[in-house]
Each structure stands twice: as C-alpha cells, then as structure tokens.
Amino acid sequence: MDRFDSKYIVKTGVIAAIYMVLTIVMGETSFGPVQLRISEAMTILPFFEPAAIPGLFIGCFLANIFGGLGLVDIVFGSLTTLAAAYxxxxxxxxxxxxxxxxxxxxxxxxxxxxxxSNLPYLPTVYTIGFGEFVSAGVLGLILASVFERITGRDIH
Structure with missing residues (x-):
C-alpha cells in the first residue's frame, strides 16, 4: 500500500481527529498526574492499521496543545505516542x-x-500507568474485539 494514497491519508486524518476530540472532551481527566484518556483505547489500532501510527501522533500533538503542560508535553508526549504506536x-x-x-x-x-505537578516520579508512574492500563489495556482490547468483529479479521 502506498503511504500517500488518499485512503491512507483519510484514515490517518479520521484517527487523528477522533483521538484529539476524545482527549479534549474528557478535559482534566486527560492531563495531569492522574490521567484517564479514553482516546488511548485507540492505541491498539496500529496493530491492525498502519495509518493509525501517524494518526495517533497527529491527534496527540493537537490534543496536547490544549493540555496545559506546555511545549514539553506537546513535543515529547506526542513523540512518546509515536514510538508506542510504532x-x-x-x-x-x-x-x-x-x-x-x-x-x-x-x-x-x-x-x-x-x-x-511537584509529585514524586514513582507514584506518578503508577497513576499514569494505571490510567493507561484501563484505557489502552482494557478499553483497547475491547476496541480490538469490536474492530475484529466489524472487519471480520480475527487476529490473535
């Protein structure tokens, strides 16, 4: 598949838009030391769809602009999402x-x-990790099951 065909670009844009909107709509729960980004359920999508890699990166980048943690989160949070997606x-x-x-x-x-947040690193790892476990882990696997059912692809 050509990475620059229109279908790939549309998929990338739709994934980016959904990620951004879900993150922003959830408000304060998407940012800070205790995070539950419902949009992180979408981080399972690169397993199924290559267009999700740039889509998640762009969506995270745009959402983090509204997050209040500044340039470090906009740049490095988005790059973290890109690495995780890959x-x-x-x-x-x-x-x-x-x-x-x-x-x-x-x-x-x-x-x-x-x-x-002026909080110790290790407890922050746990709180962010727990939020990611719920959103990316639990909700992500639910999304994967829905994706498999809709597309007819059963990937274990």
Missing amino acids: LTSKMPNKYLAVLPPILLNAFIVAIWVSKF
Missing part, C-alpha cells in the same frame, strides 16, 4: 500490543508530569 504495530498479538502505550506513557510521560 512498537504496537510490531507486536505479535493484540494482548502484547497494548503494552507499548502502557509502559512508555507510564515511564516517560511521568517524567515531566511529576515535575510540573
């Missing part, structure tokens, strides 16, 4: 595919969130 696309099954966003967000995003 790694998710390389996982052997959907159950392992949820690990990159959970682990990368917990350990990397917690660096600046703990600094800006």
Whole structure:
C-alpha cells in the first residue's frame, strides 16, 4: 500500500481527529498526574492499521496543545505516542500490543508530569500507568474485539 494514497491519508486524518476530540472532551481527566484518556483505547489500532501510527501522533500533538503542560508535553508526549504506536504495530498479538502505550506513557510521560505537578516520579508512574492500563489495556482490547468483529479479521 502506498503511504500517500488518499485512503491512507483519510484514515490517518479520521484517527487523528477522533483521538484529539476524545482527549479534549474528557478535559482534566486527560492531563495531569492522574490521567484517564479514553482516546488511548485507540492505541491498539496500529496493530491492525498502519495509518493509525501517524494518526495517533497527529491527534496527540493537537490534543496536547490544549493540555496545559506546555511545549514539553506537546513535543515529547506526542513523540512518546509515536514510538508506542510504532512498537504496537510490531507486536505479535493484540494482548502484547497494548503494552507499548502502557509502559512508555507510564515511564516517560511521568517524567515531566511529576515535575510540573511537584509529585514524586514513582507514584506518578503508577497513576499514569494505571490510567493507561484501563484505557489502552482494557478499553483497547475491547476496541480490538469490536474492530475484529466489524472487519471480520480475527487476529490473535
């Protein structure tokens, strides 16, 4: 598949828009030391769809502009999402595919969130990690099951 065909670009844009809107609509729960980004359920999508890699990156970048944590979150939070999306696309099954966003967000995003929140790093890792486990892990696997059912693809 050509990465610059119109179908790929549309998929990328739709994923970016949905991620951004879900993040912004959830308000304060999407940012800070205790995060529950419902949009992170979408981080399973690179396992199924290559257009989700740039889509999640762009969506996260745009959402983080509204987040209040500044340039560090806009740049490095988005790059963390990009790295997690890429790694998710390389996982052997959907159950392992949820690990990159959970682990990368917990350990990397917690660096600046703990600094800006004046909280210790390790508890921030746990709170962000727990939010990611719920959104990327639990909700992500539910989304994967729905995706498989709709597309007829059963990928284990």
